[in-house]
Amino acid sequence: MKQFIQDLVTKNHYKSTHLLQVLRDVQTRYHFIPEGAITQLTELLNVPRTQIIGVIEFYSFLHLHRQGHYELLISDSITDHMLGKHELMAYLSEKLNVGIGKVREDGLVSLDNTSCSGMCDQGPAGLVNGHALTRLDKSKIDTIAELINQEKPLDEWPTELFAVADNIYKPDLLLNSQFTPGAAIKAVFERGIDATLAQINESGLRGRGGAGFKTAMKWQFCKEEASDQHYVICNADEGEPGTFKDRILLNSYADQVFEGMTVCATIIGATEGYLYLRGEYLHLHEPLLAVLQQRRDAGLLGKNILGQNFDFDIHIHLGAGAYICGEESALIESLEGKAGIPRNRPPYPVTSGYMNKPTVVNNVETFMAAANIAINGGAWFANIGTEKSKGTKILSICGDCAKPGIYEYPFGTTVREILKDCQAEDVFGIQIGGPSGLFISNQELDRKLAFEDLATGGSFIIFNNTRNVLDIVYNFTHFFAHESCGFCTPCRVGTSLLKKQLDKIHDGHGSAGDIVALEELCQLVKNNSHCGLGQTAANPILTTLERYPDLYENQLKNISYEPGFDLDGSLATARRMANRNDAAAHLEQIEDELATHGTTSPGAQA
Amino acid sequence: MSKTITIDGQVVPFEDGQTIMDAATAAGVYIPHLCHHPEYTPHGSCKLCTVKVNGRNCSACTFPALEGQEVLNDTPDLNADRQKITQMLFVEGNHFCPSCEKTGNCQLQGLAYHLNMLDNHFPHFYATRQVDASHPEVMIDHNRCIFCTLCVRASHETDGKDVFGISGRGLNKHLIINSPSGELKDTDISIDDAAVHICPTGAILIKRTGYQIPIGQRIYDHQQIDQVSLAREHHQDEQ
Missing domain, CATH: 3.10.20.600 (Ubiquitin-like (UB roll))
Incomplete structure (x- = not known):
């Protein structure tokens, strides 16, 4: 192992910013991060072991304890559930003889849930050692179980298990555009850098990640920051459950995305760019590296691009299972090899981003649009859409x-x-x-x-x-509690309290005051959280409660108070220790008392 | 003319580079906080110092003071949220004030008094947490850790040691110790370290000192946390 770690660190130029990338490779090789690796990395990368452990325990795909030789994860998105995930998971667990969240005794296979893997149009989906599995059904699970039990290496598995389709049904302006690699960069040099930025401004392009910040303004701010280095980052950490369009753009339109990044680099004066690819899209990693190499070979990346004395190159960093890294400052922390905890703002990334240098972070689709705007001009884009939302x-x-x-x-x-x-x-x-x-x-x-x-x-x-609305909200609320980074109190504790309070209602234990309490908690988490995750974590509850208050009311018990505390459940350990198997015995005692005295004990009223 | 902001209508001067918290402390205005300490890099995680700046919620300890800001701090709405956030900290860990040796000297408890917190409001999590009593002089009761990271920052910034770190995600967040065994006895921590003395709760304790001052004669037994905090931090600012 010593040699493996040494080679890995050498390959990563001893950079502590590559810690997450190094740990991903250690996990792939050993299916956990051994103690020896932590000690060795502490010395080689000169980072405290607390930081290494902090990173391992932050990302869902890294483990301190050994996982199976085949690490199986099944996507837990609501859409997977709608396609029969629950039943399939049970079948898989039985077929492979491994519990959910467990490693099989022989160490061959481990099974667990994972947040939405971005295959919602072809679920139920999963991952095996990071590689995407799609359209799972019982017959595929039979095949997978057999392959695992035969210990067949992944590259000998039938390719149909890993088939990922684009499923483009309605292309328009961008998806239909005819694109020649290099055309956008040529257009920039012909038109001039300032004139190109003016075209992007005229296009009205706004960030496609959801927040909708004006792209030209972001680039302008970054350009104006005096610094020895600027960075371009493409946010391909598409973790929002139900979103998978960036997967298609990176699979079939990667040249346009990289070209958009290059256009941005010419404008802000960057020589280095990063594509932060979510770990769930590992299957795209090799193909994307190949596209980057083609672009270097064609003189569209690297030194002296198109003979214009302009240097720029793009690196790919992989995530490791953390929704929060889609938040731009958490993504930057992750790119620097740390846990993905959103930064305090100000300063914003355009002033102080990656390595505290001015940085543009944009969505995959934004860069693709920018490349096409650089070629076709701002009006081409601005003629479509509405007053405040241009384009498609x-x-x-x-x-x-x-x-x-x-x-x-x-x-x-x-x-x-x-x-x-x-x-x-x-x-x-x-x-x-x-x-x-x-x-x-x-x-x-x-x-x-x-x-x-x-x-x-x-x-x-x-x-x-x-x-059922409550099933949907239950899935989403659990998702946020699982993905909260834990930095700030309102989100760390609040998302778990929301989960508890919603579960109480969902499971039929809610009573009169519980919806009011739920709504109060939603507002508290929304108004006081540090970043967008906490500020939006209550949206599933708030937006459905507003529309379907009756569906929530119908779930309530017709009594004034029902404790959230499950006395019988809490006595389980005591019963086990006392060798008793008479669950709910305390309830009988109450009934006895009722029969004898015609009243409940004071304890039962509490 | 120096630049100014207003806090609850009071005009407060500030210098460039100061946060709202810095300006408030210097002017003798208390903004509740737990993870903030004037000697260390602001963290902005406890969210007790949330104030309204021109109508928007911001953490006073990290948000820069800017000319003309209208800051709301001591309002019924903000204090109600602060009380709820304090209650969240109480139910997250296992805090039993009457049996804690830090009682009366604990900032979490002092803040709860100040915010008139009379119950825990939320259901408890009953987290399973460990006690590390391995070190001869210092002990850690993880049940009382609120992840303010003051010990992490003090160990790094003052002691130059990195004895502590924060690990895990969401509710699984926990304090970790920089030694292969994960135990305090195998670190280079010393009783003179700033990190040992900075814990706002009873999570990091110095052994055999817990009851030297009797309960009833301790800091928050007689004074409100706002007065104690201002006296201490205002003084530190001047140094």
Whole structure:
């Protein structure tokens, strides 16, 4: 192992910013991070062991304890559940003889849940040693179980298990554009850097991650910061459940994305860029590296690009299972090899970002749009859309519809039109922008896709009338509690309290005051949290409670108070220690007392 | 003319580079806080110092003071949220004031008094946490850690040692110790370290000193935390 770690660190130039990348490779090789590796990395990278352990325990894909030789993770997104995930997981667990969240005794396989793996249009989905598995069903699980029990290496597994489809059903302005690699960079040099920025400004392009900050303004701010180095970062940590459009852009339009980054680099004066790719998209890593190499070979990356005395190159860093790293300052922390904890702002990344240098962080789709605007000009883009939302938006549509996949629409398109195209019927409601967005009912189908109405990073999850709102909200609320980074009190404790309070109602133990308490807690978490995760974690509850108060009320018990504390459950340990198997015995005692004295004991009233 | 902000209508001067907390402390205005300490890099995690700046919630300990800001601090709404955040800290860990040797000297408890916290409001998590009594002079009761990271910062910034770190995610957040065994006895911590003396709660304790001052004669038994905090930190600012 010593040699393996030494080689790994050498390959990573002894950079502590590569800690996460190094740990990913150690995990892949040993299926955990051995104590010896931690000690060795402490010395080689000159970082305290507390930081190394802090990173390991922060990211879901890294482990201090040995996982199976085959690490199986099944996506726990609501859309996977709608496609029968629960039953499949049970089948998988039984077939492989391994508990959920456990490692099989022989160490061959481990099984667990993972947050949305970005295959919502082709679920139920999973990951085996980081590689995406799609359209899982019982017959595929039989195959997988057999392959694992035979200890077949992954590269000998049938490729159909790993098949990932693009599913583009409605291309428009961007997805239809004819693109020659290098065209956007040439256009920049012909038109001039300032003139290109003016075109991007004229296009009205706003960030496609969901927040909608004006792209030209962000680039302008970064450009104006005096510094010896500027950085361009592409945020491909597409973790919002129900979102998968960046996967398609990186699979089939990578040249345009990289070219958009290069255009940005010419404008802000960067020589280095990073693509932060979510760990769940490991299958795209090698192909993307190949595209980068082609671009270097074609003189579109590296030294003296197109003979214009302009140097710029792009590196790819992989994430390791942390939704919070989609937040730009958490992403920067992660790129620096640390736990993904959002920074205090100000300063903003345009002033002090990666390595405390001025940095532009934009979404994959934003860079792709920028490349095309550089070629076609601002008006080409600005002529489409609405007053405040120019151009088109690429949507990831999934859930209850006949054609889940990728759709591109001009801003201003109604929800009704979108539902017609993807053939959704009997619609109950739609989650717009993922769990952090909002839930709209079937009474709001004339609302429009636009920053001024329904802003979205691209997630569009459709639910039909057979679905239960509380099940949906339960899934989302658990997701946020799992993904909270834990930095600030309101989110760390608040998201777990939201989970407790919602579970109480969901499981039928809620009583009169519980909805009011739930709503108060939502406001507290929303108003006091450090970053967007906490500020939006209560949205699933708040937006459904506003629309369907009766569905929540119906779940309540018709009594004034029901404790959240489960006395019988809490006595389980004591019963086990005393060798008793008479669950609920204390309830009988109360009944006895009632029969004898006609009243409950004071304890029972508490 | 020096630059000014207003806090609850009171005009407060500031210098460039100061945070709202710095300016407030210098002017004798108390903003509740637990993870903030004037000697260390602001952290902004406990969120007790949340104030409204021109209508927006900001952490006073990290947000820079800027000319003309209208800051709301001591308002019923903000104090109600602060009380709830304090209650969150109480239910997250295992805090039993009457049996804690830090009682009366504990800032978490002092703040709870100040915010008129009369119950825990939220359901308890009953977290399973360990006690590290391995070191001959210093002990850690993880049940009382609130992840303010003051010990982490003090060990790094003052002691130059990195004895402590924060690990885990979400509610699994925990304080870790920089030694292969994970125990305090195998670190180079010393009783003179700033990190040993900075804990606002009873998580890091010096052994055999817990009851030298009797309960009833301790800091917050007789004074409010706002007065204690201002007296201490205002003084530190001047140094």
